[in-house]
Amino acid sequence: MADALLADEPVVRDGIAIAWTPPAVRYSLRTRVPSGLPRLLASARFADGHALALGPDEWLLILPDGAQPPTIAPLHALTDIGHRNVGLTVAGDRAAALIQCGCALDLSLATFPPGKVTRTLYDGVEIVLWRTGEAEFRIETWRSFAAYLHAALALAADDL
Amino acid sequence: MSAFRLPGRGRIDVARPVAFRFDGKAMTGAAGDTLASALLANGVHLVGRSFKYHRPRGLLGAGVEEPNALMGVDRGPGRHTANVRATTIELHDDLTVETQNRWPSLGFDLGAATNLLSPLFPAGFYNKTFMWPRSAWETLYEPAIRRMAGLGKAPHAIDPDRYTARHDFVDLLIVGAGRAGIEAALAASASGERVMLIDEQPELGGKLLANPARWDWLAGALTRLDDAGVVCLSRTTAIGLYHDGFVGAVERLTDHLPPATATGPRERLHRIRAARIVLATGAIERPLVFADNDRPGVMLASAARTYLHRYGVAVGKRVALMVTHDSGYQVAFDLAEAGIGIAAIVDSRPDLDPSLKARASDLGLELIPHAVVIGTHGAKAVTGITLAPLGSRQVRKIACDALLMAGGWTPTVHLWSHGKGKLGWDEALGAFVPEGEMDRVTCTGACAGAIDPGHGVHAEALWSPRDPASFKAFVDLQNDVTARDIRLAVREGFRSIEHIKRYTTNGMATDQGKTSNLNGLQVAAGALGNTAPQVGLTTFRPPYTPTTFGALAGSAKDALFQPTRKTVIDSWAHAQGAVFENVAQWRRARYFPRASEDMDAAVARECRAVRTGVGMFDASTLGKIEVVGPDAAEFLNRMYTNPWKALAPGRCRYGLLLGEDGFIRDDGVAARLADDRFHVTTTTGGAARVLGMMEDYLQTEWPDLDVWLTSTTEQYAVIALQGPRARDVIAPHVEGVDLSPEALPHMAYAEGRICGVPMRLFRVSFTGELGFEVNVPAGHGLAVWEALWAEGQRHGITAYGTETMHVLRAEKGYIIVGQDSDGTLTPDDAGIGWAVGKKKLDFVGRRSLARPDMLLPDRKQLVGLLTDDPHYVLEEGAQIVDVPNAPVPVPMIGHVTSSYHSPTLGRSIALAVVAGGRARIGETLFVPMADKTHRVTVSEPLFYDREGARLDG
Amino acid sequence: MLLIHCPYCDEPRPEIEFGYAGEAHIARPINPDDLSDAEWETYLFVRTNARGRHFERWRHVHGCGRFFNAVRDTVTDTFERTYKAGVARPGEADSWTGDTGGIV
Structure with a gap:
């Protein structure tokens, strides 16, 4: 079934493109045994998708739409959050500058290189911020904050 | 070109004239001017009236230090900015500014009468004068003062x-x-x-x-x-x-x-x-403190230099200087070289630098050492000064059209x-x-x-042969504070410079003491017989210069003021004409009026539908936490009052959460999905708080437990079907779940599919009727809702909102945490002591329940109230008393927590907390309101279907 | 806006990501029933209210989610150090070795 939230056209400005990500399978993975998983604040390939380390014992798994739950051996907890989160990509030469409007982390390449991920805030809204390339970020937020976040980013892009 | 513009000087572009309006009058400046420099180029010195005495004021400075020239800048509707310094306003075409704090006009200001009455307005005059009678403050003093004083006008329109x-x-x-x-x-x-x-x-x-x-x-x-x-x-x-x-x-x-x-x-x-x-x-640069030092044309020497070199403007044609510091000389030399007449340089010091003397002599400037200016002349602009040798009464007058200060x-x-x-x-x-x-x-x-x-001396106010109490020598021009005011404050017993500041208002407000703090300190130190460093400086606070609220608010206005969280069903409710209310950050449908219905009519119809047919409610905002791990039951057992270990998978339980102090914090239904997995619900407003509290205990008290918590509030859309025909609505769309009462009794849980998507199904009721809560992945929520809505049409399905939900649960006496409880209610107080596991050795808050205070019989307990007048709906929050018309203070014994008209019962009902309330059931109490005192009868907090027979439809 | 060093993320992060969580090193009694009413009251309500060095709990709530401990000067509002939950209370400023106990 269609997800009405994700129907907006991408926002394109000079050096900036903001778009919803396609549907994905997402799990919150919790375990004390981080074997095969990235260390805190890092990301890595994982089971056809990615594992993003958000806490010392917490990973966000983002897998392709339709993926089956991954097999994980050690004691763990896996919780479906595929519909809780909504993803946005922010790409372009000014992507970092745009996110910097509402995010209080230093997004220079030296302190926030590609691959780094963390939970943080944008304009008071909790997000997961993942730098997927030098000029490309993925932002995940909870569904009910997504419209606000999208509007805030679009306005900031207008005024950048 | 105006008489004060100096050709060939400044960084302005005289080839590009700029037209602007000042108090309605058309004027012209040049590109690169500030409003201040353009006004001076037009020969305008009078730029404002002072805050308290409405004295005419001119430009003191050339930058942010300017205390006098505060303008209202009008850039169109909603774009009025008050208190902008003329020295920081860049001239541009169509600039429209007005002076402030004058009526009817800048040149003729009736408020200046306060200057004549100034003996009535000493330091602290607000504190002293307008104290009595108290009632006059709001009705008389404050409005009058506000008309007279104040800095600028606040805009009325919304800032676009x-x-x-x-x-x-x-x-x-x-x-x-x-x-x-x-x-x-x-x-x-x-x-x-x-x-x-x-x-x-x-x-x-x-x-x-x-x-x-x-x-x-x-x-x-x-x-x-x-x-x-x-x-x-x-x-x-x-x-x-x-x-x-x-x-x-x-x-x-x-x-x-x-x-x-x-x-x-x-x-x-x-x-x-x-x-x-x-x-x-x-x-x-520091101004100097002497009599009538606030007359238009009295300026900082450095400002005159800036106007000369940067803006190509002469501040006068015959300029005098009062200096206590060498830096003033360079200004005099620069002005003289630019062809501006120098009336005299008055220097308080007896011994001057020979090179400065020589240079002044070369330029033919009159130098008057060891003397001070003791007064200025003129009406709205300075026309001359009086000076006297230090310690002498042999005064001398000198004509000038500007006086520069170098302090x-x-x-x-x-x-x-x-x-x-x-x-x-x-x-x-x-x-x-x-x-x-x-x-x-x-x-x-x-x-x-x-x-x-170079060098200089720094003293408090300049010496004067006159009685210092007989004249005004201003320290803080913006706040109209004189040296006399500061001395008075000291005489009246103020010792701390922070207190003197607040009593006199020296250095306060938008100015932050840029030109006044040091002089104020010196005057205070002199009066205290102390040195300046012993007295110390007041604290500077942000912002350095006035800042718009807009800059601080940023994009946080209108739709971006804060997130409005909407469920996936919100758009449907909106299309149906729902009236919404905000609950925490969520926007929730409150009721769904049809045609001309008001809220009461809509709620009555919605209530009847649930009690007699079927209603449909968006419960998606309920907090949800997935608790997973081998120790999940153990963890819940420690957090909640209820026992959890024996709960079988496929069953639900009402959970009650206390703080360690024993008071109710939250509640909700939890289902055991599997041995190691629970789906816990919380109140809408409590979701984040409860998860944080659980994480706290888990991380810091019981880190050995193998259990993890994940918020799933937004993973699921929750569609509540409530009413005797609820089963009929979902049955055609459900796969893989036996919906019969035997297979899925009240407080059972099952997983299956609905409308082809995965479903977590709770057989629960917050209405007292047969009820189901259908949880589906949020992205499918709207489609499932619409399918069930369509299905329900032949059963007369009715969408209901939070208001009906409140009424229905109140009829059943189900509490809402945060409405019927206020952080001082124990489970027993709330009448839900049954939810406390009696055999449990520990849970959060258990020890507190045994404290003596928690066992007192006169604790406030949840009860029902029925008004004598069945049509009168008590006001929530209304106080309850034992005896009507008792002498004040009347002892309050409780208050109304929930109150509605019950369409089911055809009368009003209320929940309340009353001291020793359960022992008072059947008694008459009173609720005094402004119009009359209402008689109420205490009842069980349960008004409908006492046996719970309707839960099975 | 303060920068707070999260001992789990091991980097300074802006204050807005954190939540304050009261005084540190007040463990919940293993068996609350063993406490007298007075002792329980002390556990519930009595706090140091320090002027100067204060041991307190914070949570990196909009970050890694972990609760941790900190020593902060309540007069200057500066953080002396932060350390992971479960690590013993550090002594005076000059005797601290910076060991966070290896707890992950």
Whole structure:
């Protein structure tokens, strides 16, 4: 079934493109045994998708739409959050500058290189911020904050 | 060209005239002018009326230090800005400004009568005069004072401008782009570091802009900075310095443009985090304190130099100077060389620098040493001065049209002080300078006290042969504080400079003491018989200069004021004409009126539908936490009052959460999905708080437990079907679940599919009727809702909102945490002691339930109330008393927590907490309201279907 | 706005990501029933209210989610150090070795 939230056209400005990500399978993975998983604040390939380390014992798994739950051996907890989160990509030469409007982390390449991920805030809204390339970020937020976040980013892009 | 414009001087472009309106009068200036310089070029000195006495005032300065020339700038509807300094307003076409604080006009101000009555307005006059009778404050004194005083008008229309913000991260932030700041930037520019240089003025250069000999160097330096990638921001004021290298700065983007051409955001707030900060904020020249030193035409010497060199404007044709400091001489020499007449240089010092004397002599200037100005003359502009040799009564008058003051320099240490930097007294400067160290922050240039303008003396008010009580010598021009006021404050017993400041208002408000603090301190020190460093300085607070609310609010207005969380069904409710209410950050449908229904009619219809047919409710906002791990049951057992270990998978339980103090914090239903997995629900408003509390215990008290918590509030849309026909609505769409009462009884849980998508199904009821809560992945929520809505049409399905939900649950006496409980209610108080596991040895809050206070019989307990008048709905929050018409103070024994008209019962019902309430069931109590005292009968907090027979439809 | 060093993320992060969580090193009694009413009251309500060095709990709530401990000067509002939950209370400023106990 269609997800009405994700129907907006991408926002394109000079050096900036903001778009919803396609549907994905997402799990919150919790375990004390981080074997095969990235260390805190890092990301890595994982089971056809990615594992993003958000806490010392917490990973966000983002897998392709339709993926089956991954097999994980050690004691763990896996919780479906595929519909809780909504993803946005922010790409372009000014992507970092745009996110910097509402995010209080230093997004220079030296302190926030590609691959780094963390939970943080944008304009008071909790997000997961993942730098997927030098000029490309993925932002995940909870569904009910997504419209606000999208509007805030679009306005900031207008005024950048 | 006007008589005061000096051809060939200044950085302005006289070839580009700029038309503007000042108090409705059309005037012309030049590109590059400020409003102040353009007014002076037009011969206008009178620019405002003073705050308290409505005395005529002129320009004192040429920059942000200006205390007098506060303007209202009108850029169209909603774009009125009050209290803008004329010295910082860049002239542009269509600039429209009005002076403030005068009525009916600047030239003729009736308020000036207060000047004649000024003996009635001493320091602290508000505190003394308007104290009695108290009632007159609101009705008489305050409105009258507000009309007379105040700075500017607050705009009434909504500000249509946009404001933006960004975070900046730099290795080095330099505040102030004068010589020192630029040199610091040049020194760092080759390092490869991220360097940012900000300055409040439209042009970088600071006082170099008033020094043509340095313009070539300045241009070269700025080019080098640009080439080196240094970020240079003009029109950017550092308003505050905070911990850990954090500086707030406001960049003004459009105010300097004609309104018609201004696009984009008006201002940008920079939140700058810097590894190192260099404060190169310069120094401000100090005025001198003497009788009638506030007359238009009395200015800072440095300002006259700025007007001359930067704007090509003469501040007068015959200018006198009162100096206590060598720096005034250079100004006199520059003015003289520009052909401006110098009436005299009056210097309080007996012994003058021979080279200055020689230069003055060469230029033919009259130099009067060891003398002081003791008064000024003129009505709305200075026409002359009176001076006297120190210690002598042999006064002399000199005609002039401007009087310049050179009283030395005060380092601009505001930002240093914001960061709690220490200050030390520099005797040679007669000022406080930064002292000691501050993490990340250093000062340089004049801000650090590195000023070499020659020597000077620094005293309090200038000597006068007249009785100091007989004249006004202003210390703080903006707040109309005189030396006499400060001395009076000391006489009245104020000792601390902070108290003197507040009593006299010296250095307060938008000015932040830029020109007044040091002089005020010196006067106070003199009166106290102390030295200035012993008396100390008042605290500077952000913002350094007035800042728009817009800049601070940024984009947080209208739809972006804060997130409005909407469920996936919100759009459907909106299309159905739902009336919404806000619950925490959520927007929830409150009721669904049809045609001309009001809320009561809609709620009555919705209630009847649920009780007799089927209703449909969006419960998606309920907090949800998935609790997973082998110790999940153990963890819940420790958190909640109820026992969880024996709960079988496929069953639900009402859970009650206490704080460690034993009071109710939250509640909700939890289902055991599997041995190691629970789906826990919380109240809508409590979701984040409960998860945080659980994480706290899990991480810090019981880190050995193998269990993890995940918020799934937004993973699922929750559709509640409530009413005797609820099963009929979902049955055709459900796969894989036996919905029969035997297979899925009340408080059972099952997983299956609905409308082809995965479903978590709860057989629960918050209405007392047969109920199901269908949880589906949120992205499918709207489609499932619409399918069930369509299915329900033949069963007369009715959508209901939170108001009906409240009424239905109140009829059943189900509490809402936070409405019927207030943080002082125990489970027993709430009548839900049954939810406390009696055999459990421990859970959060259990120990507190055994405290003696928790066992008292007269604790407030939840009861029902039935009014004698069945049509009267009690007000929620209304107090309850035992005896009507008792003498005040009447003992209050409780209050109404929930109150509604019950369509089911055809009468009003209420829940309340009443001291010893359960023992009072059947008794009559009273609820006094403004109109009358209402009789109520205490009842069980359960009004409908006591047996619970309807839960099975 | 303060920068707070999260001992789990091991980097300074802006204050807005954190939540304050009261005084540190007040462990919940293993068996609350063993406490007298007075002792329980002390556990519930009595706090140091320090002027100066204060041991307190914070949570990196909008970051890694972990609760941790900190020593902060309540007069200057500066953080002396932060350390992971479960690590013993550090002594005076000059005797601290910076060992966070290796707890992950």
